[in-house]
Amino acid sequence: xxxxxxxxxxxxxKPKRPKPTYFWDDxxxxxxxxxxxxxxxxxxxxxxxxxxxxxxxxxxxxVRLRHVSDNGSRYVVMQxxxxxxxxxxxxxxxxxxYAANRKANGTNGHVAASKVVPKTKSRRRAVDTVSA
Numbered sequence: 001x002x003x004x005x006x007x008x009x010x011x012x013x014k015p016k017r018p019k020p021t022y023f024w025d026d027x028x029x030x031x032x033x034x035x036x037x038x039x040x041x042x043x044x045x046x047x048x049x050x051x052x053x054x055x056x057x058x059x060x061x062x063v064r065l066r067h068v069s070d071n072g073s074r075y076v077v078m079q080x081x082x083x084x085x086x087x088x089x090x091x092x093x094x095x096x097x098y099a100a101n102r103k104a105n106g107t108n109g110h111v112a113a114s115k116v117v118p119k120t121k122s123r124r125r126a127v128d129t130v131s132a
Contacts, residue, residue, distance in 0.1 A: 022051075027078065028061050030085025037074040045074050052078060 020042065027033050035041060041048045049065050056063040062082040068075040079085075084092075 024055055028056065028059060028080045030080050030083040031087050032077065032079045035076045035078065045076050048076050052076070056080070
């Protein structure tokens with residue numbers, strides 16, 4: 001039960017903790033981020049989810065979050081979903097370049113008939129069975 005006090009000196013100043021710095025610009029870039037408790041944030045993961053959603057709303061961003069536990073470590077996995085992240089942009093550029101190369105070579109993703117190597121017969125010998 002709580003204790004009732006007759007007096008308390010409210011003029012005592014308690015030392016201020018430094019305000020945590022979070023990398024919102026990086027984390028809201030559209031890629032998938034795994035934030036580790038004790039490394040990326042020092043509060044309960046549920047509270048980190050609330051703060052993340054609040055920051056996202058203030059920036060007009062949509063996010064998806066999941067909580068993950070692995071061998072005693074707790075994580076918040078997050079992704080901004082209303083934009084395409086840098087890694088996805090790079091992957092899309094690679095796919096487009098690959099498709100352009102295929103089209104330029106005229107293969108369209110298929111091996112040309114002249115390049116097909118015929119299958120050879122199996123080199124295994126048949127084993128004769130001897131009946132008794």
